[in-house]
Amino acid sequence: MMRILYERHVLCLNKCFHFADKLGGVRPSTRLLHVSMALTGWKHGRTTRLDHGCVPQAGHLGETPFGTLLVARPRCTPEHVRLKSPGGNFSRVKTMLFLLGMTLTFLVTASYVLTWDKKVSAAYQVKGDNISSGSAAAAMTALSSEKTSVDMKQLMRIIHPKLEYPPRRAPEEKDIIETDPQLFSVIPRHFLPGIKSPCWYQEFSGETSNNPYKRNLFAVRSKSFMGASDQLRSNFRLRRRDGRQFRLRCLPYFYIIGQPKCGTTDLFYRMLLHPQGRFNFMKEPHWWTRKRFGYIRFKYGSQRRFPVEDYLDLFDLSAHNIHAPSGGNTPTERPLQLLTGEASASTMWDNQVWRYLHGDGEETEPPFLVQDFIHTAQPGAKVIIMLRDPAERLYSDYLYFNAANKSAEDFHQKVVRSVKLFQSCLLGRSLRFCVYSTSLANSLQVRLNLGLYIVFLLDWLSVFPREQILVLRLEDYATNLEGTLDEVFSFLEAGPLPKEAKAALVQRPSSNTRRAADKNLGPMLPCTRRLLGDFHQPFNHKLASVLQDQVFLWSDS
Template sequence: METLPDQTPKIVEAIKYYLKQIKQEPNAEAYCNLGSLFALLKKWKVAIAFYRKAIQIEPNNAITYRNMTRALMMMGQQTEAVQCWYEAFLNEPTIQPEQYLTLGLNLAKQGQYQQAIDCYKKMLEVTPQNSPIEKQIFHNYQTVLDANPQTTHQDYLNLGKLMRKSSYFQKAIICFQKAIEKNPYSRSAYTAIQYTRIAPEQLDSLIQFYQKMLQSHENNPVLWGNLGDALTQKGELKEAMICYRKSNKKNLRSSHPELSQQDNKLKKECPPDFVIIGAAKCGTTSLYKYIGLHPQVLLPHKKEIDFFNKNYSFGIDWYLSHFPGISDYKDFYTGEASPNYLESFETPLRISQCFPQIKLIVLLRNPVERTISWYFHMINRGAKKRDLESIINSAIEQISNCSEFQLHSPNTNQFPRHIGGSLYVFHLQHWLSFFDQSQLLILKSEDLYSKPQEIMDEVFNFLGLANYENSRYPICNVGSYKPIAQEVIKSLEDFFQPYNQQLENYLNRKFDWDAKI
C-alpha cells in the first residue's frame, strides 16, 4: 500500500513504541508489527528482519508469514517468498483456497514438488466437493505430478482415489493408468480400477491401454484379468473368458510354478468349493487372503466376481472362467468372496440351483461398526454425499415403518444398505431356506482378528482341508474415519439391540455385540 507523507510521523512514533516494548519484553506480535510498519515505509530489508524475529518466537503464525511473503517478493527474492507463502498456507487457521491455488504451481516451478502436493492436499480438505475450485485444484495437482520426475505410482494412486471420492471417475481412471505405467505390477492400482465406475465412452481407450501394456508385460496376471473385465463390460464375453483363463494360468506360474509345469486344464468345468457370501465390511478380504495361503487352495484372478447378484446374465461358463482349471483336480480347492451376496434376494436361489452342495462362509461384525464402516466405504468410492446422522435417522425411520412380512423378505433394494446390510438375522433366514445349516459356516469378525489361527483351523476343517498354520495374519482393507458422535452410536446401538437378540435366538449363539463400542 502507498504511504502518504503525513502518515510518516505517526509510523515513526509507532515504531518507537514497539521498539521500546521489545526492549522491555520481546514478543512475536511486536516484532510482526514493526515489520509491517517498516513495510509501510518500503524498508523491505528491515521489515523482513523483524518478521524473522517474530517467527523465531512464534513459528506458526500465518499472518507473519503472509506479510513476510509480500516483503520478500518486493525484494525480488521469489524462491524464498514462495516458501514463506507455503508456510503461511500451512498455518492459516481459515484457509481460502482461491487465495492459494497458484501456490502449488509456484512451488513446483521451483522444484518443491512434495510441498506443492501437500499444498493441494490441504486445499482439498477445506474445499467443498464438486465445486469449480475443486476441479481446478485436481487439475493443478495432476499437473504437478506430471511435471515431477520423482513422481511414483503411489502418488498417482493417491490422487486417483481422491478424485474417485469426489466422483470424478474418468479422471480417477486416468490417474490409476498413470500409476500402472509407473509400476506395471502395482496390484493396488489394478484393484482401484476394478472398484471404480468406468464410463462406456472410456472403455475403448482402457482396453487399448491394457493391450499396449501387455505387449511388454505379457506375464502379468492382473493385467489379463482387468482386460477381461473391460471386455466383459463391452459385451465381448468370449474374448473376456480367454483373458480370465490366461490370468489364472499366469498367476499359477508365479504362485505355484511346480503346478504350471503339469498338463493342467485350461477350462474349469466343476463348481467352486466355497463362496464367502458376506457380510460387506466384515473382514471378507482378510479371510479370503488367509484361505488363499493354504497350499491346496488356488484362488481366482480376483476376489469379488459378483456373478450371482450382478452378472448372472453372462452365463455359468463366464463365471467358471474366473477360476483356475487345475482346481478341478483332486486335492485342490477354489472359491470366491463376493460380500454383496448376503443381501441379494436372488442370489441364494441361483446358487442353490447351480451348485446345491457348495459350502458357504459368512462373517458377521458388530452391526454398529459395520454400518459406520459401510458409510465411509461408499463415501470413498464416490457415492452421493449425505451426512452420516441424516442417513442413519432416515434409514431407522424407514425400517421402523416396515411390516413384519417386509422385514422377513429381505431385498437389496428395499432397505438402505448402510443399516439394511446389518440386519443379519433376516438375511440368514432367507439363505437357510435354500441351504442346510451344515453348509453354512457363520463366523464372528471380532474372533477372526483376535484369534486368527483358531478361526482358520475352523474354516479349513469346514472345507475339508488339513490345518495350515501361518506366522502372520495381517488385517486387510482397513478403513479409517474421524470419531463418530456418541449420539449417532447410541442411536444405532438402540436400534440394533432387538435384532441382535433375534439373531442370537435364531442361531442359539451369543455374539455379545451389545457391549458399548
C-alpha cells in the first residue's frame, strides 16, 4: 500500500508541473529533483512466500513510518522575461496548480489511510504478509519454495507443553446458583417421575383467555416460533388442583452442543422424524450462551434479557402432548416417552459473555462455563457432540460466514495470520486462556479456536460423566447415516423405529449443505491443508487418546 501511495503522489505532482510549464509556453522542464522514501527495510524486487510455500507476496514494509521529501526546482526563464497568460501572471497560475496537485494528493492519501485495515487488536497484533490476488492456478505455480513464515517446529515446541495442564476444577454448586438465583428459582431440584424428559408442574397465575406467548421474546425474533405460537395457544392446557392452576414445563432431554459446520443441523432435523422427537421445532435458541444475558449478536451489545420462561415455552409442544395424551399404543408413540431437545451449536464453546459482563478488569479464563449451569439445572442431561476434520470445519466455516471476496487464496492468508496470532497468545498465556479469550477471538480472521475440540471436551467432562456424552464424527455420519442414527437413538434410549419411519428418515434431503457458489470455489489449497494439519495434530492426538479412538486423528484426511 505504501508503494501505491508513493507512486500516486509522484505521478500527480509531475502532471501538475508538466501542465503548468505548458501553459507558460516553455518545454516541460520542471522536474522533481529529489524524491526519497524513508522506508526502513524496503527492498525493491524482493518477494517472500507464505506458509508451506504457497503464494508469492508483495514486498515487505519496514516498521518505521514512511515519508516523502519533495524538492522542486523549476528550470525557469530569466527573471527579466515576463511570461503572460490569459489569466494573468504565470507564476500565480503555476502556484495555484501546484497547490491543487498537493490537495488532490492529500485526498488520495487520506482515502487510503482511512480505509486501512484495523481489525487486528493491538494486544495480539502480528504483521501479516499481503497475499497476491492471482488465480488459484497462478498460486499453484508458486509452490516450488518450502520456505514458510510460520516456524512449525517452534510452534510445536510451544504447543506440546501447553497441552499438559491440570483438569479444570468445576465451581461449587452454591456459587453457580448465586450467580443466577432467578434461573434456579424457576427450575426445581427434582423432576416428575415416569416422564423421560425433565418436566414439572409450575403454577400459572395468568388469564387463560389471554395469549400466554404474546410477550415471548422468541416469538418477536423467530419466525418459526411465531408460526408455532398459534398452535401452542390452541393446545394450551392447565391442570387444576386445590383452586390453583398449573402448567407442565419441560427442559431439553438432550442437547446437541456443537460444533458449528459439523452436521448438527442435518442431525437435528432427521431426529424430528422419530415419533418421540417430533414435537421439537426450534434448533438453535442460543439461550444458555447468549440470550439469557441479553446478547443476540455481541457486536450489537447487550439488549433485553430473554427470561427462562421464554426458553421453556420452546418445549411446550412436547409438554402439551405429555400433559394431554393424544393416543398411541407403541412405545415410540407414548406421550410420556417424548424427547425434548435443542441443538444450539454455540453451547459447546461459546463463553464470551463473561468478558462482556466483566470487561472492566484484566481478561482471565471464564470463572463459569455454560455446562456448569446446565449440569446444575439437570444433572442427567444427554449431550451429543458432532465433530469433523478441523481443517475442513474451518474452511466450511469460512465459506459460510464470509459474504464477499472469498477464495482459497484469501482463506490461506487468513489462516496464516490466525495461526500467528494464536502462537503470539500462547507465548505468554495458557492454552485455555487463548481458546476462551474474547479479545483474541475477535482478532482472528478465521475461527481457528473452534477446532481445538479437546479443550472444550475436557471442560465438559469436568462436570458431566463420560456415559452422558456421545461424540460423533461427521465423516462417519456421511458414510453410514443409518448406523450413526441408530447409535444416537440408542444413546437417547429411544424406541426402535418402524421400517417406514426409518426409510423416511434416511431418505430425507440433507440440510444446510454447501452453497453452489461456494462449491465453485473448490477445495482449500494443499499448502493450507498441510499447515492446518500440522497445527491441529497435537490437539487431535490428545482427543483420540481421551476418547480412546484413533479415528479422531483424522489421519485418513
